[in-house]
Amino acid sequence: MGMSDDEVRQTQRFKVGELTVEAGTPILTEGAHSAQLFTVLSGLGLRYSTLENGRRQVLSFVFPGDLIGLQGAVMAEMTHTVEARSRMRLCVFDRAALWNFLKHAPSRAYDLTWIAATEEHFLGEALTTVGQRTAEEAVAWALVKVWKRARALLLIDGSAMNLPFKQQDLADALGLSLVHTNKTLAKFRERQIATWRDGQLSVTDLDTLAAIGMVGTDDPPPRPLL
Amino acid sequence: MGMSDDEVRQTQRFKVGELTVEAGTPILTEGAHSAQLFTVLSGLGLRYSTLENGRRQVLSFVFPGDLIGLQGAVMAEMTHTVEARSRMRLCVFDRAALWNFLKHAPSRAYDLTWIAATEEHFLGEALTTVGQRTAEEAVAWALVKVWKRARALLLIDGSAMNLPFKQQDLADALGLSLVHTNKTLAKFRERQIATWRDGQLSVTDLDTLAAIGMVGTDDPPPRPLL
DNA sequence: CGCTGTCTTGATCACTATCAAACCGAGTGG
DNA sequence: CCACTCGGTTTGATAGTGATCAAGACAGCG
Secondary structure, eight states: OOOOOHHHHHTTTSSSEEEETTTOOEEEOOOEEEOOEEEEEEOOOEEEEOTTOEEEEEEEEOOOOOOOOOOHHHSSSSSSEEEESOOOEEEEEHHHHHHHHHHHHHHHHHHHHHHHHHHHHHHHHHHHHHHOOOOOHHHHHHHHHHHHHHHTTOOOTEEEEEEOOOOHHHHHHHTHHHHHHHHHHHHHHHTEEEEETTTTEESSOOHHHHHHHHHHOOOOOOOOOO | OOOOOOHHHHHHHHHHEEEETTTTTEEEEETOSSSSSEEEOOEEEEEEEEETOEEEEEEEEEETOOOHHHHEEEHHHHHHHSESSEEEEEEEOOOOOOHHHHHHHHHHHHHHHHHHHHHHHHEEEEOHHHHHHHHHHHHHHHHHHHHHHHHTTOOOEETTTEEEHHEEEEHHHHOOOOOHHHOOOOHHHHSSSSEEEEEEEEOOOHHHHHHHOOOOOOOOOOOOOO
């Protein structure tokens, strides 16, 4: 990763452009007050926040089309970190430009509201999952969510998709321990419902998975590109 | 945050009326496609969603100043229910008018974005709580959150505030069982850190509570009134 | 007065965490 | 080519937090 984060930020600060980051790079970091927002063009990432005691909560997996950094643009500082998990291409916006944008193209304001409301809805679902679903249900829910999202984005290659996360990431997303997450995944593999190995996820029985996780299987609504 | 005359005019056109509901009344219900949004003027409520198996997740407690129903205005249907827990006065807005409004008063679009981003931030924190905090930490976190919010709204009367929720509501917010929530509250009562009985919450040792819950004690940022 | 809803407390159970160790593939250097 | 390390996955054994079950206390209310 040639440039340091800071260099990247400096060069991109005042212009709208494109940015490519390698897997493992933090794009936005907790506590910073970033002047930029990004739209993900390709690649996958992770959004998480950390507790004083070191425990980590993964808030969401970041997919192409997602807008990241809105919080940093609106609030005093970022309250979570966004990290690339594969090589990612990002479209860079300047924070100030966003408001001009809103002023001159009010229908963009609708889109922005749509995005924020959708994100909020997702977090509500995630909260419900972590709070109310058992480990098995939660893992099923997460796999269905990821699978449907990937399907809508045409990210499924043949019968599998690239899922460059660690089991620990999923565990931290669902509030489970790594070991228990692993064992739950193993059960789905044995039952030939879904297999995730070597960074490749393939769901063979989406209906059963959705039934276990208590989710619908219909495609998510189209997303306005900002 | 001075509105121009024009903005004021637009805001008033946007506002449809006021509504008062009694404790226990559902204001918006899951599955419905509502044409209205509300701003809470006074009273407390509850926002929750329900799983197929009947389990319930409380997403947030609703305080004066909160905007509710944005999801119903943007998405196909409401994904959660909002219910009054005390008598509530609401300011009613028409959904269709919202977009005209945004068009003519772009700075309101900023406010709307701010509200949505803040709500999203809160849900992220709640998710972190349910996923990563122990029962004791979670209850402490929730009490601090409520207390700070009430303090900022001047809802604390003497040394106590009115908290018209059931222990089951808190349990469902934190993904804990009623019994365990009760016992955790009892411990805080014994240790004289916080007491919640007969619908009155009083926090005697905010610092300890905040330390246990790993939260700051500073006031939340001011909220734009829509 | 009995009924109903909420809170409270004690006993028991199980889901999931924690601990520990082995495994496996990919690098890396001797 | 082998020994070694390293990050991640897998598996088994044990422990514990919090769920579930059950019953009593208490207040409000028809």
